[in-house]
Amino acid sequence: MGTVQEISPGATLAEKVEWLIRNLWPADAGPPRNNVETAGAIARATGEDISSTTVWKLRTGRQENPQLKTLTALATFFGVPIGYFGFPGETRSIDEDLTLQALRRDVEQGVIRPEVLRALVDLSAEARWVVDEMILSAAAADRHRRSG
Known part of the structure; x- marks a missing residue:
């Protein structure tokens, strides 16, 4: 599905x-x-009957408090803990785990080359900071471009 957005x-x-x-x-x-x-x-x-209208409402923010069975179906389908959807105290570490999971999948699918990640680990702290800034700037520019 492309590169992972955090x-x-x-x-x-x-x-x-x-x-x-x-x-x-x-x-x-x-x-x-x-x-x-x-x-x-x-x-x-x-096996949970979810309508396309429910999916639309969830994706557009028109349904902020779905039924537990809907959230359970989403969690099961995507292989994430139910806490991902916002139970207090869990969300940040879950989000980080899911970002790593998505990155791992992109490496396995060849979207991100493994040698690039290995090279990043080998960089000095100063060089890694430069790369970090470049990635953050590119991500911000990409979000801006996609939003209109």
């Missing part, structure tokens, strides 16, 4: 659902093209 610590439920769809979509489910396909894939994998 989820912000204060992300809304809509942002978290969208992040999952873009970054942790199961490879065996086939990429979703719309909310109908997204709902269908979740329903087939979990």
